[in-house]
Each structure stands twice: as C-alpha cells, then as structure tokens.
Amino acid sequence: MILIIQKEVQSAMKKIFNQNRLLFFLYGSWFLTCLILILIFGNVSISSWVNTNHNYFLDSFFKYFKALSTIYSEKYFEDPDSNSVFFLLEGENAAKVESGTRLVVKRDSGGAVEQCVIATITDKSTKPSNFLKIRNPNDTTTYATEPPQDPFEVGYYIPIPAGAYAEIVPSGFNISQEQTVGGNVVYYPPQRTTFPALNKSRGYPIGRARVNIINPNPDYASAVPTQYKYFDYTIPVNSVITIRVYQNREGGNRKKGRGCEFRRNLYESPELVSQANYDNFYQWFNGDNIANKLIAESQTEVGGGGTIGNVYNTALLTGAATEPEKTINDGNAGILSPGNPSTSTILVAQDTNYYQFYRSDPAAGGDNSLWFVATGTLSCKSFAGIGGHASNVEIEITVERANQAGVVVFETEPSDASPDIWFENDLSFKISNVGEHFGNVQNQNIQTATPAIIDTGFFDCFTFGNGVESYRIRDSLKGEAFTYGNRVTTTAAQEYKEVHRFADLTYSGIFNNESNVNKLNEFNLGLLNFKNLEESFASIQKTVARQTDILVLQEDRISYVLAGKDLLSDAGGGGALTSVPEVLGQQIARLEEFGISRNPESYAEFGADKFFTDEQRGAVIQLKGGAYNNESLTVISEAGMRSYFRDLFHSTFDQQKVGGFDPYMNEYVLSSNSNRLPFVGECDLCGTSRDIQLQPNTPFTFCVNVTQEVGTVNIDYVLPSGGNNNIVTEDGTGTTNEIMHTEVNSAAPSGSDIVTEDATSNNSYTITVLYNGNSFTTGAVTASGTLQIDKNSVYADIVAITVSSNAITTDSVEITTFCPEPDQITITQVSITSNAERGLFILIFLFILIFLSIFIFFFFHKDDENKSYSFFWLSKETSILINNWFMMYFLSVVLIGTVYPIFLDVISSQKISVGPPFYHKLIIPFLVPFLLMMAIGPKLRWIKSHLEDKIYLISFFIISILLAYYVLKNFNQNILTNTILISSALYLFFITIRDFFIKKYKNISQNIAHFGFSLLILSILLNNLFSDEIITNLKVGETFENSKTKIVFESIDQKNEKNYSAIIANFSIRSSNGEEDSLSPELRIYNQPTIATSEADIKTNLLTDKFIVINLVQNQDYFNVRYQVKPFMLWIWLSVILISFGGIVSFLKKHHEK
Secondary structure, eight states: OOEEESSOHHHHHHHHHHHTHHHHHHHHHHHHHHHHHHHHHHHHHHHHHHHHHHHHHHHHHHHHHTSOOEEEESOEEEOTTSSOEEEEEOTTHHHHOOTTOEEEEEEETTEEOOSOOEEEEEEEEEEOTTOSOOBOTTOOOOOSSSSOSSTTTTTSBOOOOOEEEEEEOOOSSOOOOOOSTTOSEEEOOOEEEEEOTTSSSOEEEEEEEEOSEEOSOTTGGGOSSOOOSEEOOOBOTTOEEEEEEEEEEOOBOOBTTBSOBOEEEEEEOOOEEOSSOBSSHHHHHHHTTHHHHHHHHOEEEETTSOOOEEEEEEEEEEESOSSOOSEEETTSOEESSTTOTTTSEEOOOSSEEEEEEEEEOGGGTOOOOEEEEEEOOOOBOOBTTBSOBOEEEEEEEEEEOOOTTOOEEEEEOOOOOOTTEEEEOSOOOOBOTTSOBOOSSBOOBTTTTBOOBOOOOOOSSEEOSSSOEEOBGGGOTTSOBOOOOSEEEEOOOOOOOOOOOTTEEEOOOOEETTTTEEOTTOOOGGGTOEEEOOGGGOOEEEEEEOSSEEEEEESSOEEEEEEOOOEEEOTTSOSEEEESSOSEEEEEEOSSOOOOTTOGGGOEEETTEEEEEEGGGTEEEEEEOSSTTSOEEEEGGGTTOHHHHHHHHHHTTTEEEEEEEETTTTEEEEEEEEEEOOOSSOOEETTEEEEEEEOTTOOEEEEEEOOSOOEEEEEEEEOOOSSOSOOEEOOSSOGGGOEEOOOTTOSSOOOSSSOOOOSSOOOOEEEEEEETTEEEEOOSBSSOEEEEEEEOOSSOOEEEEEEEEOOSSOEEEEEEEOOOBOOOOOOOOOOSSSOHHHHHHHHHHHHHHHHHHHHHHHHHOOOOTTOOEEEOSSSHHHHHHHHHHHHHHHHHHHHHHHHHHHHHHHHHOOOOOOOHHHHHHHHHHHHHHHHHHHHHGGGSOSSOOOSGGGHHHHHHHHHHHHHHHHHHTTOOSSHHHHHHHHHHHHHHHHHHHHHHTOTTOOOHHHHHHHHHHHHHHHHHHHHHHHOEEEEEEEOTTOEEEOSSEEEEEEEEEEEEOSSEEEEEEEEEEEETTSOEEEEOOEEEEETTTTEEEEEOEEEEOSSEEEEEEEEEOTTSSOEEEEEEEEETHHHHHHHHHHHHHHHHHHHHHHHHHO
8 A cells, every 4th residue: 555645754754753842742741631630530539438437437546545444564763853753664555555645543652542543644655775864772883973984884873674655743642663672673783803814823703793782771780680781682573683694715716635715605684584572682593493594595605616514503602701702713612701611612613604692691790792603714824924815704683673562553544334234144033022122142121221232243354452453355455355245234214216217228138058048038237237328318219239339329319339249158147257348338429419309210221221310400310331430421301301301390399200211212201290209207397387276284296397408497386365265163963062173373263153264364385396306495475476496407307396285175276387497608619520610721721732732733834745755554654653543542532531521511511420441442452553563663664664574573473472371371351352462562572672782773762662661551461460459357466368368467556646646557468478578557537627548558669569558347346458469560650760761862862963
C-alpha cells in the first residue's frame, strides 16, 4: 500500500515534531489534568465513608481503652531536686497509662489504701539509664572534687535503670524508699585487686567485695543490743541482684611448654531474682544456689589450650582482720586474716578459681563486715623488670532490694457497674409466712431490722486483701476477662419496645450441606445479624440481590451493599467461625440524589436494565449494568417529558405507580392509578383536628404524625365554657337521701337539696405532649389556647398527646395539630461531586487547551506544496503514524470518560458515572499493537523497509510469547489475554535492551523512554496478576495462617500527639519462604474535627510492597486486618522516572545541537 504525502519524508517528519512540540506539551498537561480528576473522583466515596462512620470508629477507639487496668511498680526513685517520684513501668504496665491519666491508689508503701486517693501522671516517657542523680549512701570514699569524674562509674551515684517511667507527685498516700537497712539499692563501685608482675615472687590476687553496709547508726557502739560498725541488710523476695567477676592474666599462646599463657575467666550474671526472704547476702547466695550458676555460666579462655576450674566453698571464713588480704604469695596458704589462719584460709591454685565468704568476726575484734571473696590465677614474674604478667580479679555487685512493703499498685479509674443487672445461680431460699427471707449466711428478722445475707458463690474478679484486684487472667492486657457465666436478668425501669428498623438489612442463619443443618429460616436479631444502612436516605423500599452486591433502593438514594461470600461455619452449623470480612459489607451510595420514593411497585427489570420512578423528584430512572462499579444511571424522563412527569407525580402523590417491561416492544410500561399507598401506623396526620369526648377522671391519649420536617409544631386546643351541667345524684331511697356533690374549685358552692352549676368556669384542663423523649405541657388551663413544641429531629416524627381534666362529667375538647413550620435557613452545599460551577470551570479550561492546540497547528504549520513523495507500508513513517493514531485514540477515550459526565451534568443536570471497566474494555485491546509498533517502528528504515534483514525481531517475539506463557501457566483465568499483553510488553522490553548494546544506535533518549514504557506495562500487569490480599478479624495475641502467610497480632500500643490519639498495632508476618517482617499500622482519632483514619504501614523492597491496615470491628474486641502484597510497585515508579528522563535527554540533546 502506497501513501502519498506532500513533503520530503525525513525532514518533514522532523518538522512536524518540532513545530508541534507545544501541541504535545499541551496534550500532556491535559492528560495529567484528566488523571488528577480521575483520582479525585475515585476518592470521593472514600472521604464520604470516613465522614459518615467516624463516630463508630471514635466509639470503638475509646471503648477499647476504657477497660479497667491495674498498674504495678516495684522500683521507684525520688527526684532529689523536686517532689516527683518516678515509677518504673515494666512489661505491659507501660502500655496501660499515658501522660495525664488519673489513677486510683490501691496500695502504697504502707500497704493497702483504705480511702479513695487519686494520683495523676504528670508525665510518662522513656528515660535513659542514670537520668537521676541520687547519692550512693554506701559510698564512703573521700573525693577531691564532688561530684568526681564519671560519678556513676566510681559509685558516687546509685545506678538508675533505663525504661518507661511515670512521673507522679504523691499527695495523700505514702511513697517512701525502703526504710530497712540498705535502702532500695546497694551498690559498690567495681573492686579490683592485682598481684603485679614486678613483684619479687609470683602470687595470687584475692578479689574482695563487701556485701553488707556501714551501720547507719552513728552511736552503734553504745546501742543495746550490741551493734557493730557494719550491718547486714536483708534480701527481700523479688529483689534483683547482678554479679560480675573477672579473673585475668595477660600472656601469649604457650609454645613447647614455655612462656606465660593468658588465662581469663568471666562471669556476668543475668538479673538474679531472689526467690525468698533472706537475712543477708551470704544466705541468699547459698539459698538460691547461685554458685551453680556461677560455675556453669562462667566463660573461660586459656592461651595454647587448657581449662580453668571454678569451685565454691560454702563454709564461712572468719577472722579478726577488717579486710581480707589482697594477695597471696606463691607457695603460701591463702590466709585472709593473718592472726586467724585456722578459720580464714582459702584455697589457691593456678588452674582453679575458688570462691568463699569471709566475715570480720566481732568476737575476735573485727567490725562485722561481710565479704565475697574470689581468687585469681598465678601471676607471671618479670626478669630484671622486663616481661611478666600481672594477675587481676575484679568484682562488681549491685543489689536492687524489693520494697518489703510490697509493690505500689494503681488502678485506672473504673466505670460504675449497672445497679439493675442481676445474675442467677442455682440457689433458692424460702420466704416465711410473715414475709421474712431466709439466707445461707443470715436470715431476715423484721422486728430487729436484720437483713438476710446470701453468699452467691460466684464472682467476676479476684481480690487478694492487699489492695490488688484483677478481672483478667494474669492481669494481662492479652488475658481473657473473667465472666460470671450465669444467666442475667434486669430490673431496669426502661420500657422495651419494638424497634422499627426501616433502613436495615438482615440475613438468616446458614445452611451446612455437610451436616444438613438448615437455618435459612432463622432471623434472630439478637445475634446482631443485620446491617445498619444510612437512615437519612429514609426507608428501604426495594432490594435486588446480585452476584457481588445487593442493589438497595431507598426513598431518597440508590446504593449498593457489598455482599461477602465466604462465611464459614463449624461442623454442626452452630455458628460462624470466621467472616471475611462480613456477610454484608460496606454501603456505597451513588452520587446522584435519586431514590424510589414510596413506589417499589414501579420497579421493573429486564436483562441489565432496571427501571423505576422517583415521585418526590418527579423522575423516571434507568439503571444499566450488573454491579456497583459498572452501573450507569440515566433520567429517561428528561427526554422531553420532564414537566409531564413532574406534574403527574405531584398530582398523584402517595398513589400507586405500577411499572413493567414489555420485552416484545422493548419498552418500560408505567401506569399511574388512584389507589392510595399503604402507610404504617394509625396516627392522625398533622393538619387535622380531633374532637375528644373526655370522660371524668379518664385521660385521653392519641398520636399524630408530624412528618420528617423540622420546625415549630403548633397544637391548638378549644376548651368548653362554663362548669358542669349536672352534679346531683340520688341513691334511690327518696329525697332525704339525695347526695350533694360540691364542685371542685367552685367559687361559691350553694344549695341544700339540689345543687346547680355556678356561673363561673371552674374546671381546668391539662394538655401534655411527649415528643422524642421530651415532655411539653400547658399546665392546668381554663381557656383555649396554643401549645408549641420544638420538633428538632427528622427521625422522630410522632407526637403523643394526652388530655385530662378535673371535671366530673363528660366534656368535649377539640385538638388541632399543625404540621411543622420550618425555620428559614440558608444552606450552602459544598460538594466535589455535584458542583456545576466546578464542572463549568473544567470545561472552560479544556476548551482553552484544545483551542490553543488547534491554533498552533494551523497557524504555525507550513505545507510544501511543490514536492510530493511516497513511502512504503513497512517503514518508519508508517509505524509513527499508526502509533500517533493510537495515542490520539487513548487520549480521546480518557477525554470522553472524564469530561462527558461533567458536560452532561452542566447542560442537562443528568448524572452518570463511568467506572474502570469502561477504560479496560476500550484501551486494553489496542494496547497490544501499540506496544508492538513501539518495538518494531524504531528498527525500520525511512520510506521503505524489508523483513528479511529483521529476523531478530521475529525471534524476540517468539521468545516473548514462550516466556509469558511459562510465567502464566499456573493461572487459569484469562490466560490468553494476559499472555498476549505480557508477551507484547516483554517484546518491547527485549528490543530496547538489545538496543542499549548496539554502538551505532545513537537515539539514546528514545531507547530510555521506550524501555521505561515497557517496564511500566510489565510492572502493572505483573502487579495485577501476582497481588495477594488477606482480610480477616483478629484479637490481640491471635494468629491467622494460610499456605502462603502467617500473621501474628503481637501487641498494641497507644500514643497521644498534639492533634490526635492513635492505636498502634504490632504485627509479625512470616511468608512461606521464611521471610519475616514487622509492621505497625495505626488507627488515628483526630481532635478538630473528630475524624477517624486508618494509617497503613508499608514495607517496600526491590520486588514487593507489603501493606497492612486495621479497623476496629463494631461492638467487638476484634480488629479488622487487611494485608496486601503488591509486587513491582517500585518498578512502576522507576519506569515513570525513566520515561521522563528520556524526554529530558531528548530536549537537552536538541538544545545542544542548536
């Protein structure tokens, strides 16, 4: 096929591109604008859903953290510079409170608190170690300057552990440090002893650490009973002790039995928790078998090989020396107190470290100090002051003494239990014939006012008599709460009534075909098996079940309720195990403000078409489609008959409109008749009057429907004039027994036999109106008038009117109830979806872009009419021309899909929506030849080309098809379509990769852009194919697992920022390939305005994005967890960057050539 053109081929094509650079720029800008508009339209429903449901999230958020919690703290430190006390929050205690939390003090340093004391956390934060400077009372060292350098290292300050702390200023309760000897912390700086290398002989160092303290009583010498300079402190249960012992002699690796090898032994204990109460450190060391841990967990190392033994001797060494000897010469016995060799000798050896305790015996003149002693290895002597190696022993011991008064216990402020709930057990008790109740603890005695006392025998929490209470297993956030397990009854005065759920959907029980349990006829609303829809859309008139959703037609809106299909049940059909995510999901309302009014009889359906009327808006509606995401709406009454249907529906309001479809004529048939629509209820309509015959001493009550309008309701009442007509009765025995009734409130009652009526009006009447839980009354009135009530709710449309009087004969009263008189208000509606001015602005903007593009093309494009050439169908010109056609087609599809709904809305107020299926069906079929042309076109020659020299193109195409099929062979759906798409993208991918390695190929900018486009299409297709999603409901501590993924809901945290509070959920996710990730999504509650949002946590790597988000499940402790794996997301962004970079390179290259 030969095409004739009117300009020189190669130069002409370059001219076209150069002359229309601005044109392509404007088209690119317009295309980006369309994308932005699509994104805006796509997010409107999400924003609407969040605004509609934020109260639910808010309630669930605060309900979750409202649970009662107990907080324990055994370690606390008083700030020496203020009145604050810092309580260490260990374990789950840190997650139970925040800054500003009010706590009830249950137990302080003196024991259980008997009165109600409130403490407030002024600050809760994570502190580093040693954040407070508290002087060590056991440090008796004299320093040249105070504090000395490195005060924590030398023991000048006591060590403070790092962790989460709650700062509280105590008031009304006792928070004191441990008052027994030793205080809260006993800490000595590390003690190091050395046998030097330059000594005249070899020897052993003796490591010593004092494990009692100096007597706090300065007058200990005169105390009775006898006291000494040093005093043993106790080791209470749950005290925490750490020990570090390091024996070291440096040296080398012993060779040929000569030289001095290094010898090292290190014991660093974990936190050792005391298992009982002990009188001193020595008893604790023996009682908790610490020697076994020291021997088993010591780490030894000997140069050239060998071992070091560790031996503990339980015998307590004693002597007169106030400090044990520091060194022992080689060959001498290890005598720690030279004056007492028989009772103070410790073994020493080169290959064995010995451990023992030494007491400075007061009976022998000692000071009662208690020492932990450890021997070191034999030193290496130097020769003439050269060589040799010293031997060292270093001991460090820290004792954090548990408060013997017990932990300090706080409790978050509880909510009061309902006083009207009663729990039934298996006991029953008699009642005597005089009405006295019996009990199992004490019987009732009415005369002595003694009540009956009954021990019910069940409870829902434990109390331990020391201020600690708990209602959860192990008092853990993750622990199950105690429940009575008894049947519940109530004596509440609340009157239970039938609920009219006019905007709810319910669903039945399940059918299990394994066990043949059929509960399809069971609709038990007590199981909360219903879905609350938006009540402002009025009542549901019609529902249509479809494959993926339920079409719901309410009076004032059309919406869709997503239907889940994977409800699981147990084998007996007794209940649902998992619902993913719910049987009835989210309600998605259409943007158009149309409904079906009260005419479900107008609905007709044929194929994908659905027809019905909306008499309140004077419209006949057509819906076309089969699911919520592909259904379009057309107001067919706008086709020249708008005024006709408006007048018809106005004149026949509340009358039947019967619809049907004639398949033979392919027409929707609508018939309006005079049959009235049925209404629920027997209340009077507003605007009507009622004459009441009011019987004596009998109030009369009736109801009136005052519609859904909001405003003032006037109730006129017309009362009779004058008093009663006849007030005399006879007993039938004669005139002497006639009975005179004196009229109540009469101004002047008179008469002796027969009493007649006064001239004054002496009867009073009371009109009481009950609306929406509020009562309005006239009080006692004697004259006609008007009672006004404020109708302030569209949902409460019924008023109950009660009329009563003090008359003793029948009276006639007329009550007229008017419809609400709405207040005049000005409403300004701001809506992205229905603002006609917004649509007009976009149309004007697009018109300017298109106009400028055409103007530039016609006024700056010059034709050369003197020359004409032809080019062959297989040429570079042909491929560029065809791809330009495709580009214009793609842009036109996006233009029509984006602009046409706005254009139609502006000119005719008709509202239609265009979803993703529209773009998929019109763009994807043409994407394949577009990609092929992008791959082949740059390889063709100008004017004419041949396939004989392009064999590699065909080879790459075959390889692309085979590779795509290999990737997709495990997928059963749409394998043909996906194979074609992926193979086309792979084809472009391979061709551009090849071009990178061809030196003569100079158009590098085109190559980069085409490579980026192929990568974009490949990434999108593979992302769509290999994406995985899990939606489930989990409690804290639960696990979800399938063949690919294991999700563990580990814990939750709470944080408070300046403008929001948040729940942070911590998940551990393990893939089938062993890869493990930790993700922490958030649920945030913003303050101004109050909005709940779900903040996803995304972990991105080179190949996949892992995405997780949570929501709280209404009225439950479960979280709805949505986990997605999206492959190649990073490559999508990288491909866009490559496309842009190719354009930049092309621009710079042309600018450089100029």
